Amino acid sequence: MTEGERSEGIRIRVVRVRNRRGEGGRLRDEIIDAAAELLDETGDQHAVTLRSVARRVGIATPSIYPHFPDRLAILLAAVQGEFTGLERALGAAAEQEVTDPRRRLLAVCETYLDFAEHHPQRYRMMFGGLWAPTLEHSSLTETDLVMLGAPSMLVLVEALDACVAAGTVASDHVSADATALWAGLHGLAHRRIVPPSYSWPENITERVILPLARLDAA
Template identity: 35%
Template sequence: MALMGGTSGAARSRNRRGQGELLREEIVTAALRMLDELGDEQLLSLRAVAREVGIAATSVYLHFADRDALVAAALERYHRDMIEAVDTAAAEAGDPVGRLRARVQARGDWIWRHPGLYRVLHEGSVSSESVGQCKQELADRTTAAVREVMEAGLAPEDDPEIVALDLRSAVHGAVSMRLHQPDVVWPPLEAQVERYLKKIVGVR
């Protein structure tokens, strides 16, 4: 599922009966696009989202009780789309180290492509149980990938959960610093990821 959809803005035709879920997805897609542009959920309004979709504001309230509920749904979609992109990248790699490398790189690339949503997620005030579950799911997948590398004898035996946490922290730090210090001449993220794999995971 693509994170961003095309803009609509103009008046839209009414959904036929039974298409309420489709409208909900259109609202979430518009909110994602706007949050990525704004980088702050406090600047988002349900009326603005309604205008973007081309519907009355009351139609948004039929699906979301308030702005926080919509932002939480948008962040859940953001994570679900990220999980899909990361899993796809890992599945295309040919060995345990390649799968771990692809997973970490894809996650860093995804964050880099959606800086506004990254800020909303980590600097905003909205959270939810579903978003927490998505975060844990991503963490568990990275831990499993690190464990696979260790069990294949391609890195020293260690606590895969701790090593995966260190690895995720390093990548998030690298991307966050790029977003907050754009004037610095940064090395390619791919090169940093490779160093993290060697220094943190110990891949041979």
């Protein structure tokens, strides 16, 4: 009997090497990564189940419970991880333009749009396009949902506020104007990652950012 004949019909199961003592955090990260990968591949939050995540990681389903009480908690952790990545990307863009507030704000806005373009499924997941977080029958709290994206928004607020301080932008309510700017960025980002059905003008990014940031007159 050949090797191929002996292996025919045998179901291959991924077996994960057991963590050493003190490495439980690594398993938690692997669970989150598995959920994000399933969302990337399927575009369907219903594909993220305790069983599918466990299979992807190579563990038994009950092994998830010491880290997450339910699938929504896993999805929330995945979303929080993506927002952390967005915050870091925006922060890095802001730090590259420390001397020119106007260029710093533009860099933050363009980085936001680039993030959505390069991570379309995860971006949709972050803003509820792939999952519907609810508080009923889940481990989620209202604070969990309210705080999603707050640090990323703060980077945008600070970049706009620096423009106001430099006299580049006139604003009597920086937070409100930053929210309006984010709404424009989000709308453009979302429309650009859905199947293309419209030919966008080449300068659509500037047409959205400059008026909303009040930089068009600068």
